[in-house]
Amino acid sequence: MKRTTLLLCITILIVSCSTCQNKNTSKNTAKATDYDKIITADNLKEALYTYASDEFEGRKTGEPGQKKAAEFIKNHYIALGIPSPIAEGDYFQDIPTSFFNSDVNNPSENVLAYIKGSEKPDEVVIISAHLDHIGISKNGDINNGADDDGSGTVAILEIAKAFKAAVDKGYGPKRTILFLHVTAEEIGLYGSRYYTDVDPIFPLKNTVADLNIDMIGRVDPKHENQRNYVYLIGSDKLSKELHNISETVNKKYFNMELDYSYNDDNDPNRFYYRSDHYNFAKNNIPVIFYFNGTHADYHKPTDTPDKIQYDLLETRARLIFHTAWELANRDERIKVD
Template structure:
């Protein structure tokens, strides 16, 4: 009963808070969510997961092409960098890596908040993949994590469209593309442990997107699902917001199988959100589960289910919008002793 009451209160807050301080109501928010379209996600992914990018292995030429592509996308959208004007790259020196990995870079863009600009909501996805196999096959990484990368770009576009219409979020929103995930979460660890562009104490949450374009075998008969990991581990409020957003706009199945503390896959520790969670920053990891093409050259853009990618991307946009525009910062109330 207590959980039901909490969800009801949170649901009510979703329907009321947008009328305050010139924040959009749900109908207006939907207009910006609808700028996220399957056709545009598909066009972007067919470029980003093409052979031209050579599997985007950290520090290699294909990865350099990938970061140039991302920078150019933000420039074309008119979304600035928080680092300095025109500089979207957070450079990570070779000395930070191990095993002979070349220097690499994260890509950062942001929208400054209108009322609480020093507080930041991060939306993240890893830009790298595993490169070229020994036999010369290119691992395009369309789902892993091309799907998350193009989703992040289109979420940024939706926020920018709202800003252009005079509706700037209360808090700043950082669009963070991290490198080196496949080799050990290097890019996110560099951001949190070495050079947090926004202080971690001012970081409200990290919504991390890593593989959201496919369906796993468990859900083949009911595609309208998404695995969520970590949403309740640090903030009950973040979890309840996430549930309320879904119930209000989508009613998809949230599968929490991998959120179990005893999950043998340990996915909670295996993507970039973890470097934020270890610093007591609330996180949600959005994930479609693994499939037969995971880490294989057959993870190609023709196998992405773009209608699902559109829906899931819109869900994350709504959640980010809600977290960025709440009157009070979400509470961290679930720290383990």
């Protein structure tokens, strides 16, 4: 009887250990490809047709349309069950009117949500895009800003959904991921500057990288015959390791043309200094700026959601998701050169 009981205990122990090992192995082998299909052209289109509609009145900083945009973003995170890092239920980082140097007559707000890292929660990967646009023209035309930067905004919402799906399966990222929607980019990068210079919710010294998305839904004239591209700016300026990770991820999963034309230090457009990643770069935080280039509808009422190429938006958003996944889950934090 004792021998039978002993054998039974040993059998249970072996099965239990095997089960634990399988769980650990499964957790260690979870891949971005298990979740990237959550990011779809249909979902992006549905969100953008609302976000870049006339109801949002061009999302001018501090105006009612921009406030609706902030609420739209907040409500998405609430629906996904992704919390705010500021306080429970408070997704807005309020920016007072005085910060805008008289460029804006009303206060505004950044919108923040986050997924806490499972192993290295103090290290933070930021994915950013600006939520504002240029508002209503003097003749009454609404500048919907579907590409600039509705495309980046809805891309982050879908990327967040993919990460949350992984969390729900028990595969949360090792590092914290901050989904940062900044205001007042169009009038001087104020929202991102407020976050970096005044009120960094997570210490800048703990910020691993900023992946900034500003216009990824269209094709510029240079690439009309080769759609499968995206401009990358800044990837190698502070961390060669970041650049190499970005290249490796692209070659492994997408094989897009990564166009570095605007990454040249002598680029007359100076795009490196013209979007929200710059406020992180100036603080020695590695960045990548994802960009499709300008087009005839840039900053015009004709930048509408019907002109977005949603299959391409899907691919670019998935590329960014894979890159963020790698940065958040690799053993060592990327190094600054």
